[in-house]
Amino acid sequence: MDTNLLNNYVLKAIDAYPYELEExxxxxxxxxxxxxxxxxxxxxxxxxxxxxxxxxxxxxQYYAEALASKMDFQKVYPRYIQVLLDNEDFDEAQKxxxxxxxxxxxxxxxxxxxQGQLHxxxxxxxxxxxxLKTAKQFGFNNDFISYIDTExxxxxxKIKSNKKPSKSKTKKKKCCNKKKKQK
Numbered sequence: 001m002d003t004n005l006l007n008n009y010v011l012k013a014i015d016a017y018p019y020e021l022e023e024x025x026x027x028x029x030x031x032x033x034x035x036x037x038x039x040x041x042x043x044x045x046x047x048x049x050x051x052x053x054x055x056x057x058x059x060x061q062y063y064a065e066a067l068a069s070k071m072d073f074q075k076v077y078p079r080y081i082q083v084l085l086d087n088e089d090f091d092e093a094q095k096x097x098x099x100x101x102x103x104x105x106x107x108x109x110x111x112x113x114x115q116g117q118l119h120x121x122x123x124x125x126x127x128x129x130x131x132l133k134t135a136k137q138f139g140f141n142n143d144f145i146s147y148i149d150t151e152x153x154x155x156x157x158k159i160k161s162n163k164k165p166s167k168s169k170t171k172k173k174k175c176c177n178k179k180k181k182q183k
Contacts, residue, residue, distance in 0.1 A: 006034045010041050017044060021052060039073045042066035047079060056087035074106045081114040085121060093118055109138035109148075116151060125155045125162075 013027035025048065031041040046062030049055045063080040066073060077100040084093035097118065100111045112135035119128035132152045139145040 006031055006038065009034070010038065010044075013041065013044055017048065018052065021048070024048060037065065037069040039066045039070035039076075042069065043073065043076050043079075046076075046083070050079070050083045050086070056083050059083045060087065060089075072103055072105075074103060077103065077106060078110045078114060081111070085114070085117060090118060090122065107138070109135045109140070109144060111135075112138060113148065113151070116155075120155055120158075125159045128155045 009027045009031035013024050016023040028041050028045050042062050043066045046059045050059035066076050097115050112131050116128045116131035136148045
């Protein structure tokens with residue numbers, strides 16, 4: 001198989017996604033028929049399954065195949081973790097997060113952000129904030145840092161809304177209720 005032809009199909013699929021889905025699928029099928037373990041074609045097929053069809057099971061399968069083909073394919077990890085979170089495979093997501101942080105050159109900020117999301121889903125907001133603050137340390141552009149600040153703020157507001165009212169307020173309510181009952 002001519003590598004240039006394979007690359008042309010993959011590039012056409014990349015160019016077409018997500019606006020020309022039929023063309024994307026056609027080019028991915030050609031690319032995968034020439035080389036069934038092409039990491040980028042598998043990655044894009046996984047994105048298609050997750051983002052367009054909502055088929056997380058198939059997306060997980062394609063992401064796993066992409067990583068089996070090329071373990072250091074950094075683009076796969078954040079999206080694969082997101083699919084695991086969306087599919088409520090939390091233990092698997094944690095294992096992948098832990099492994100992803102060992103990959104040389106990976107965007108650690110986005111992986112720590114996914115760690116924060118996982119903690120937030122599990123209602124562990126203080127741990128989420130800690131993970132998000134770590135993500136912020138690995139942020140190298142203002143948009144990402146602003147996004148992380150928003151995520152931290154949302155988690156803090158959830159902590160505040162979950163706090164119980166203070167005892168003095170509950171005592172006042174009891175006093176008022178007793179007075180009303182006496183009348």
